[in-house]
Amino acid sequence: MPYRIGEAAKRAGCKVETVRYYEQAGLLPEPARTEGNFRLYSEAHLEQLCFIRHCRSLNMSLEDIRSLLELKTRPIENCAEINALVDEHIRRVEEQMDLLVQLRQSLQELRGQCIGPEATGTCEIIRGLSECECHGGADSKV
Amino acid sequence: MPYRIGEAAKRAGCKVETVRYYEQAGLLPEPARTEGNFRLYSEAHLEQLCFIRHCRSLNMSLEDIRSLLELKTRPIENCAEINALVDEHIRRVEEQMDLLVQLRQSLQELRGQCIGPEATGTCEIIRGLSECECHGGADSKV
DNA sequence: CCTTGACTCTATAGTTACTAGAGGGATTGT
DNA sequence: ACAATCCCTCTAGTAACTATAGAGTCAAGG
Numbered sequence: 096m097p098y099r100i101g102e103a104a105k106r107a108g109c110k111v112e113t114v115r116y117y118e119q120a121g122l123l124p125e126p127a128r129t130e131g132n133f134r135l136y137s138e139a140h141l142e143q144l145c146f147i148r149h150c151r152s153l154n155m156s157l158e159d160i161r162s163l164l165e166l167k168t169r170p171i172e173n174c175a176e177i178n179a180l181v182d183e184h185i186r187r188v189e190e191q192m193d194l195l196v197q198l199r200q201s202l203q204e205l206r207g208q209c210i211g212p213e214a215t216g217t218c219e220i221i222r223g224l225s226e227c228e229c230h231g232g233a234d235s236k237v
Numbered sequence: 238m239p240y241r242i243g244e245a246a247k248r249a250g251c252k253v254e255t256v257r258y259y260e261q262a263g264l265l266p267e268p269a270r271t272e273g274n275f276r277l278y279s280e281a282h283l284e285q286l287c288f289i290r291h292c293r294s295l296n297m298s299l300e301d302i303r304s305l306l307e308l309k310t311r312p313i314e315n316c317a318e319i320n321a322l323v324d325e326h327i328r329r330v331e332e333q334m335d336l337l338v339q340l341r342q343s344l345q346e347l348r349g350q351c352i353g354p355e356a357t358g359t360c361e362i363i364r365g366l367s368e369c370e371c372h373g374g375a376d377s378k379v
Numbered sequence: 380c381c382t383t384g385a386c387t388c389t390a391t392a393g394t395t396a397c398t399a400g401a402g403g404g405a406t407t408g409t
Numbered sequence: 410a411c412a413a414t415c416c417c418t419c420t421a422g423t424a425a426c427t428a429t430a431g432a433g434t435c436a437a438g439g
Contacts, residue, residue, distance in 0.1 A: 101386065106371035109426095111387085116426060131434045133387055145369035153347070154340055157425070163366070170360035177362050178351055185344045188337055195334045198296055202327045205295070209320055218312035220319050224305070227287035229248035243415065251397095253416085258397060273405045275416055299396070381439085388433065398422080405416065 097127070097135040107144045114144065120157055122147055122164065155184055239269070239277040249286045256286065262299055264289055264306065297326055 104111045117123040123143060127135045136144070143164070150160045162180060166173040208219035215222075246253045259265040265285060269277045278286070285306070292302045304322060308315040350361040357364075 099387080108371070112427060113425085115388095120425085129434090131387080133434075141371065142367065142369070145371050146367050149366050149369065151425090153344055163363075167360075167363050170363045171358070174351065174353075174360045174362075177360055178348070181344065181348050181362060185341060185348065188341050188344065192334065192337045192341070195330055195337065199327060199330050199334065202295055202323065202330060206320070206323050206327065209316065211316075216313065218309075218316045218319055220316075220323060221305075221309050221312045224291050225284065225288050227284070227291065229250070229283065229287050241416080254398060255396085257417095262396085271405090273416080275405075293396090383436105383438085385436090386434075389431095391429085393428075394426085395424095400421085401419090403417075405414100407412100407414075409411090409413105 097137055098141060100134045100136070103136045103141055103144060106141060107148050109144075109148055117144070117147055117157075122157060122160060153184070154188065159184060239279055240283060242276045242278070245278045245283055245286060248283060249290050251286075251290055259286070259289055259299075264299060264302060295326070296330070301326060 098106070100111050100114055104114050107114070114123070118125060123140065126137070126140055129135055146164070146167075147160055150163060155163070159180060163177065166177050166180070170177070205220055205223045208223050210219060240248070242253050242256055246256050249256070256265070260267060265282065268279070268282055271277055288306070288309075289302055292305060297305070301322060305319065308319050308322070312319070347362055347365045350365050352361060
């Protein structure tokens with residue numbers, strides 16, 4: 096019934112090294128060992144590993160997951176805090192989305208400046224990327 | 238007219254260490270030095286630094302920027318390649334956006350499962366995060 | 380019994396794009 | 410002359426792994 100690390104990793108859909116990494120990071124308790132010093136994971140270990148992977152698939156940081164694992168020990172009492180953590184994470188995801196929207200906008204504007212190299216005798220994209228008021232206007236070689 | 242590193246960094250809107258880092262990464266050519274071994278940046282250096290920062294503000298990798306700096310030496314001949322690089326970057330940004338949209342969807346579904354801790358005697362969010370078929374169903378302690 | 384192969388162990392270094400610090404020298408202003 | 414501010418090099422730290430090196434363990438086959 097107990098799993099060795101390879102089996103545990105396969106079931107959780109990650110690499111063996113990742114499992115060991117979680118242990119070292121304090122997200123997964125140290126498992127029992129065989130006589131030959133192999134790790135032996137219980138069902139509960141596997142559940143926790145899957146929990147971690149599920150959180151990671153939602154892009155939560157290991158720090159967040161650490162908190163969740165702590166809160167998880169008293170799910171009812173900590174329900175509000177758990178909700179808050181998820182809300183905060185959603186907020187961060189939305190923040191990142193906004194950033195990407197702006198980014199794409201800027202990139203598309205830049206891309207749209209290209210009207211063929213013949214027209215202006217230079218690449219308009221490079222010109223766009225070079226635009227800046229921080230330096231003098233003179234053309235100069237590095 | 239030449240700038241010391243502090244002035245150059247300020248004009249480019251980054252830290253002194255970042256400028257040195259770009260030099261070490263091969264994005265910025267080694268500048269002249271004063272007798273006292275201080276870096277002295279020319280106008281051209283500053284332009285290149287701003288170019289790099291501009292690209293970074295568009296979230297391009299230093300690797301991308303390295304390529305762009307190379308292509309930039311022959312802007313007309315390389316116009317197509319430059320466009321391709323920007324297009325590829327836009328594609329990556331959009332890919333990331335799609336990921337975030339899915340992520341937010343999953344997170345909101347998870348968040349929506351919470352119906353108050355009294356209802357089911359546990360936190361539905363934790364239950365959602367624990368869902369997985371990789372392990373046995375039995376409740377178990379770690 | 381011995382060997383082969385698959386698995387596991389620890390420890391260490393690499394990835395990205397910086398950032399922060401130690402411990403020292405240079406320059407500037409009073 | 411001295412303090413404040415700049416600058417120098419070198420090293421280590423960040424997140425979340427990934428990828429080695431070099432060794433040990435274990436089951437099956439000959």
